[in-house]
Amino acid sequence: MIAPRKILTDEMVAKIEALAPRYPNRRALTLPALHVVNAELRHVPLEAVAEIAALLGLAPAEVQDTLSFYQFFHQARPHGKVRAFVCRSVSCALRGGDELLARLCRDHGIEPYGTTPDGELTIEPAECLGACDFAPCILANDDLLKNMTPEAAAAELRKPRARAT
Amino acid sequence: MATNETVLLEAVGVPDGHLLRSYESRGGYAPLVRVLAEKQPAEVVEMVKASGLRGRGGAGFPTGLKWTFLPKDHPGPIYLCINADESEPGTFNNRILMEDDPHQVIEGIILSSFATRASTAYLYLRYEYPRAWHRLQGAIDEAYAAGYLGKNIRGSGFSLDIQLHRGAAAYICGEETGLIESLEGKRAWPRIKPPFPAIEGLFRKPTVVNNIETMACVAQIFRRGVEWFRSIGVPADPANPRDPGSYGPKLYCLSGHVERPGCYEAPLGITARELIDRHGGGVWKGRRAKAVIPGGISMGLLTEAELDTPLDFAGPGKVGCLGLGTAAVVVIDETVSIVDFLHNSCRFFAHESCGQCTPCREGTAWSLRMLERIRAGKGRLKDIELLAEIGSTMGMMPGSTICGLADGAAWPIKNAVAKFRGEFEDYIKRTNPGGWMVTDPVPALPIVAAH
Ligand SMILES: Cc1cc2nc3c(=O)[nH]c(=O)nc-3n(C[C@H](O)[C@H](O)[C@H](O)COP(=O)(O)O)c2cc1C
Ligand code: SF4
Numbered sequence: 082m083i084a085p086r087k088i089l090t091d092e093m094v095a096k097i098e099a100l101a102p103r104y105p106n107r108r109a110l111t112l113p114a115l116h117v118v119n120a121e122l123r124h125v126p127l128e129a130v131a132e133i134a135a136l137l138g139l140a141p142a143e144v145q146d147t148l149s150f151y152q153f154f155h156q157a158r159p160h161g162k163v164r165a166f167v168c169r170s171v172s173c174a175l176r177g178g179d180e181l182l183a184r185l186c187r188d189h190g191i192e193p194y195g196t197t198p199d200g201e202l203t204i205e206p207a208e209c210l211g212a213c214d215f216a217p218c219i220l221a222n223d224d225l226l227k228n229m230t231p232e233a234a235a236a237e238l239r240k241p242r243a244r245a246t
Numbered sequence: 247m248a249t250n251e252t253v254l255l256e257a258v259g260v261p262d263g264h265l266l267r268s269y270e271s272r273g274g275y276a277p278l279v280r281v282l283a284e285k286q287p288a289e290v291v292e293m294v295k296a297s298g299l300r301g302r303g304g305a306g307f308p309t310g311l312k313w314t315f316l317p318k319d320h321p322g323p324i325y326l327c328i329n330a331d332e333s334e335p336g337t338f339n340n341r342i343l344m345e346d347d348p349h350q351v352i353e354g355i356i357l358s359s360f361a362t363r364a365s366t367a368y369l370y371l372r373y374e375y376p377r378a379w380h381r382l383q384g385a386i387d388e389a390y391a392a393g394y395l396g397k398n399i400r401g402s403g404f405s406l407d408i409q410l411h412r413g414a415a416a417y418i419c420g421e422e423t424g425l426i427e428s429l430e431g432k433r434a435w436p437r438i439k440p441p442f443p444a445i446e447g448l449f450r451k452p453t454v455v456n457n458i459e460t461m462a463c464v465a466q467i468f469r470r471g472v473e474w475f476r477s478i479g480v481p482a483d484p485a486n487p488r489d490p491g492s493y494g495p496k497l498y499c500l501s502g503h504v505e506r507p508g509c510y511e512a513p514l515g516i517t518a519r520e521l522i523d524r525h526g527g528g529v530w531k532g533r534r535a536k537a538v539i540p541g542g543i544s545m546g547l548l549t550e551a552e553l554d555t556p557l558d559f560a561g562p563g564k565v566g567c568l569g570l571g572t573a574a575v576v577v578i579d580e581t582v583s584i585v586d587f588l589h590n591s592c593r594f595f596a597h598e599s600c601g602q603c604t605p606c607r608e609g610t611a612w613s614l615r616m617l618e619r620i621r622a623g624k625g626r627l628k629d630i631e632l633l634a635e636i637g638s639t640m641g642m643m644p645g646s647t648i649c650g651l652a653d654g655a656a657w658p659i660k661n662a663v664a665k666f667r668g669e670f671e672d673y674i675k676r677t678n679p680g681g682w683m684v685t686d687p688v689p690a691l692p693i694v695a696a697h
């Protein structure tokens with residue numbers, strides 16, 4: 082008997098199944114499935130891992146192994162409604178990326194990778210965002226914030242931001 | 247030698263340049279239709295071989311030659327993986343191609359799939375490129391609607407699907423076998439080679455992995471001709487039978503301390519100095535360059551005196567760098583401490599090592615710890631030797647690791663220590679006047695900034 086799903090909605094399952102014909106086996110759906118859940122819940126709790134595993138015919142440990150490798154999927158609690166990746170790789174660092182990250186964390190009273198108590202904003206250090214022509218830059222949900230000063234970034238990160246993907 | 251005409255970047259700045267009708271108006275897809283009607287896959291492979299095209303993803307392997315490693319008469323499926331994980335610090339040319347001219351990339355993918363008899367092309371896109379994702383998906387939908395993708399393309403009997411697959415923010419997914427493992431749903435642990443992907447790759451089937459810019463070059467070779475491509479760049483060195491030459495246009499990414507950062511198209515072989523002065527408007531604020539990364543952080547450092555090095559596939563190696571890499575040029579001005587630069591480099595690689603090989607996992611972690619300690623005023627001259635030792639013992643080059651990430655971590659260390667040794671000595675003596683001569687083991691500091 083398959084236990085009833087608690088986290089994965091019918092809609093999420095439909096989205097995952099719609100991708101199945103793209104791959105010759107179901108294990109390849111692991112990352113897409115994690116993205117489907119993460120896009121909705123802003124994290125992938127352990128129960129969701131077990132449910133994805135059941136859906137794909139894998140051991141929960143296989144899905145958890147993949148999830149934990151990427152450090153991208155929060156698990157214990159959701160990330161903020163806005164997730165801001167602040168680049169700290171070389172081209173951004175040369176133009177103040179580290180200072181930008183430190184300043185934004187201090188102003189919001191959180192550590193890097195932390196979320197504000199109201200759940201609005203998570204600030205994470207990122208490696209090169211592939212936008213070094215706009216250094217220092219931040220990826221806030223789907224929006225690339227270019228040539229950021231701490232002041233401009235503070236104003237930008239207060240804006241609500243949808244995630245289209 | 248060719249000109250400053252932009253070809254790969256021809257759609258940049260064109261209104262709606264990313265749409266199908268704009269691409270067709272520039273001559274796009276007509277070459278594909280001709281090839282499908284008139285040529286056999288083997289002829290397409292021969293043309294790409296004859297063009298001298300070498301992969302733009304970092305290793306510079308001749309593209310046509312790579313395709314010939316696929317088994318003959320394989321029952322299939324054969325897969326093409328397009329590497330759009332672009333995460334080498336300093337590099338953003340794939341992003342610009344995907345956002346501004348996705349059809350150029352797609353036409354190259356279809357031609358390359360036809361040549362390799364691939365029935366599915368998976369495009370592995372790094373997660374941090376949401377705009378590229380939308381542009382590509384839109385362009386793929388247009389290409390299906392126009393009959394350039396799908397079953398029996400333009401009545402040729404050739405069928406192809408392109409599937410977009412998004413990564414999850416890990417540099418190692420750009421290594422071709424890490425990419426394959428990741429696509430299969432697993433942790434992105436690079437595989438030991440051989441077997442090479444051409445024999446046993448994605449889903450254990452023959453697979454070719456190629457970069458986005460390589461695909462754009464393929465499209466242009468079939469639009470403008472093999473001779474056009476070979477007329478640009480640096481011909482093979484007749485004195486070196488192993489040199490395949492550096493042909494074609496290249497997208498150079500220029501960033502860091504320049505007046506005008508950006509992606510510039512130039513013939514392979516432009517020097518770093520020309521690129522910085524002519525395209526980048528010079529070093530910013532009227533300063534001098536202290537060091538320049540020639541092709542992404544993994545390639546090491548050029549000194550100011552080495553800036554006349556041509557940025558072709560052979561150039562950077564002649565001055566002790568790892569190679570041309572991604573041709574991402576990052577300028578570091580005279581005010582920056584090389585100690586700070588190397589700390590940034592070591593932090594990147596310590597974060598991105600997949601942890602599978604001991605020399606890489608430990609070497610990247612310890613080099614970061616040592617740089618943290620040096621920057622905390624607790625460095626010793628002996629640390630310079632230890633760093634040099636790490637730099638010369640981890641990597642595929644000494645044969646101690648599975649993939650090239652470790653070489654990429656080693657080269658900045660090697661070059662920084664060899665080319666800027668005096669600066670390390672001064673820094674250590676100045677910041678640790680009482681302890682720089684100590685040679686006993688010292689305790690490590692807790693890492694503040696690694697994760
Ligand atoms: C650590 C590491 C990271 C890499 N990252 C990328 C990348 O992001 N994009 C890319 O095209 N190639 C990358 N490569 C090179 C690929 O392994 C492979 O050589 C390339 O995708 C082949 O395509 P090409 O022949 O068209 O250049 C990386 C290699 C290593 C060792
Ligand atoms: S060299 Fe480093 S990144 Fe590459 S497989 Fe080994 S541990 Fe992983």
Ligand code: FES
Nearest residue numbers: 168173210212213
């Ligand atoms: S270094 Fe920040 S975007 Fe590349």
